[in-house]
Amino acid sequence: MTAQSLSVPHTLGFDFGVGVDRLSGTPMNQVVNATPSPPMMAGGSAQSFTVSRIRSSRDLQNSLGIDIEASYGCASFGAGASARFSYVEESRVHSSSLFMTVTATVRHADLSIDNPVLTEPAKSLSDRQDVFSARFGDVFCRAQKRGGLFVGLMRIETFSATEANRIEGELRGSYGFFSADLQANFQRTIEQHNAAMYCTIYTEGGPNVFLNNPSNPSELLECANTWKESMYRQPDNYSVPYQWTLSETTIAEGPLPPNAADLQNCQDVLTFCARERTAKLDQYNLLAWFYEHPHNFDWQGSATEEELITAARATQDDLDTLASCASWAINNPSKALRPAAFAKSRGKTYPAGIAPASLPKEISSNQISLMANPDGLTESRLFDVPDSFQATTKLTVSFPAPSMCGDPLGDSVHLAAGIGRIRDWGDIGILGIAKYFDRNKIEIIGQVIALPSEDFIRPLWTEDKLHRHEGDSVYLRIDVANRCLISSEYSVDGREWTRLNRPPDPWPFDAAGLQLALFVHSEPGESYMVTFSKPEILPR
Incomplete structure (x- = not known):
């Protein structure tokens, strides 16, 4: 299967080479050596500025750079949930009101680990997937988008989708309302419909900007311009990582984890050990019951108590062998052995406990x-x-x-x-x-x-x-x-x-x-x- 790459927002704890649990987005331990570098002959930065209507929370997520498909749901829930999701929840987007965003981004050259190599601790656990995943996750932070993100949200409060659509139609062409003429048209339309406006801002990177009057779109424009100019003039001071590409740890240089065949063999060994353990426990319990309760059985023509005790002790040895065999398989999946081969490699025999052919007979309740x-x-x-x-x-x-x-x-x-x-x-x-x-x-x-x-x-x-x-x-x-x-x-x-x-x-x-x-x-x-x-x- 083709290795997946995930695109997720920056989360506290993310850094180059840090392992991540792809389901929860939780940062783990350093799994890959941190050796980031920019693209060759890369210089300058890319900027964008858009004004658009928001019809759903998903539209707002897209404006915030949250792509559910590209992230495969990573960091959508649990410990890795980012502040962007909180902003989406607080914005309470719905269809009865008109929501519009002003989005500005400044993106410098991406940094990426070109030749990922597992750290020494990660290499030592590469064939122990349970421990490896618990410590390092299954993906790592490989590439970083650095710069900043500005999103200004305008909520024009109406009481029906029809009115919201009408206002949106009249404002069409006024999305560039930051010019003096367009601002006047925008303000006039809002007043004609007796609609209330409320503005909020979300930023990553850049200077701190505030709205003194959240109902005034002119302040939103001023904040956006101040933010963008500061990002352009002082990129080193205001730029932050705001987006990460997560890659699977299997692409990193180092010992490969067990392949599918090895993992299947290990699982088969553990299944076999579990079945054998059940059978051996039953055998031991029966033998012990015989010699612990001799008066409940007919011993004529059966093995002696001494023979049963000897068989029971050997069965205990078999149980110990099964436990050791399973432990070895868990810790060394690619080297998993069946109990007989495992015992032989340790100079032992499996099975050692064989129940006597002639066991005491049960005595009826009469x-x-x-x-x-x-x-x-x-x-x-x-x-x-x-x-x-x-x-x-x-x-x-x-x-x-x-x-x-x-x-x-x-x-x-x-x-x-x-x-x-x-x-x-x-x-x-x-x-x-x-x-x-x-x-x-x-x-x-x-x-x-x-x-x-x-x-x-x-x-x-x-x-x-x-x-x-x-x-x-x-x-x-x-x-x-x-x-x-x-x-x-x-x-x-x-x-x-x-x-x-x-x-x-x-x-x-x-x-x-x-x-x-x-x-x-x-x-x-x-x-x-x-x-x-x-x-x-x-x-x-």
Whole structure:
């Protein structure tokens, strides 16, 4: 696309080589070395003097040297708005009155930077467009019109456009009313229409001129002549910059900013990094959730907690790599790299965090997970129950190989999980049915009792034979009548049940605090997860 040049009024802070934000017209830092020079063999000055009718604010803007198209709207709003715009607003041009301007300009030879070169600070940031634009803008002050501008505005107050047009027609030919005869014609026309006149002046450069009688056009003529003569006789004293040509910084000599392809590649890299970061955050959050809430998941056949922790830490490394990759791309758009290439250039690997193929399975809301405490304590989930009830649950557990086992003839068991009724009375704890290891490391289903004061589980060895069970899942059921355990059963499929011998219930029927317990127990050093289905409790 062809580089644009903008023509804008002088604004405080404008100087040769100063950067400008093209949208707001705000002056920025020095972006181009200031080396202005006049045209070769240029001398003298150019002068103009016009009198014209103003029909709109835009006409007044043109008289003031404001060209919206040539400036592309620069300095029309915001911090760079010039005093000329304020004068237009204060003049309140409208079609019901007649507005006329007397415009005089004195223009000396333009000064321009013929061979713009970026300053050293600008060169160092030429490939960081965000920082470059924030410090230097996107255009710079290249050429200056120097001299002065005089605009005298006459407002002839009428009350309709028709009357304004009539007065304007009668005054046609009197626009040069600064001669004695034409002044008389002008004054006569104004009086005939009983119209009021009000004059104002706007200047840039030249001597200070004032209107003692704003309703007298003769004073306006005197001010215009005084201003123009002073500008002619003492140009060095009264001349000022009043118009600038702004050029794009891309024409300046120095490192080129990233081309369109580089910028597109940088944007693609940032987009990719953003997508990857979202995915990696999701991955890390999931892995962390697994090992921070192990009891909410089924770990059978899945990666271990240690493997998940290792993967999570590697995923954190990936997140750091993505952040560094994006930062590098922003600071070096023309050298932007994808994360894998960026990591390789730093002696790293991306991606480093790979989620294990086999993750823990979610447990439905109808399932309850308990983690065996490696400190050798019994964990349980309690439910309120009536005095008489039947409770059924499905237990799923894969015991780790225990280092030692209890004695089924009286010693405590080391690994056990089951269902039972619990009373908070004296030192009595759980009485129920459980799956546990016997002293021969055989998985047994039997009746157990847990004494809270000792915090261990003992088998109630009243069965005529051992009830072995080597599967991971088994259904367990207990029946309680009047707060006494009357039967315990188990089933492989939930349809056919095997009843264990009725245990002696050592607790009196009037003991307080009856509840149903799902429990898991481990001796010190052992940790494992069990899953129960939500117990089905049927009052009897």
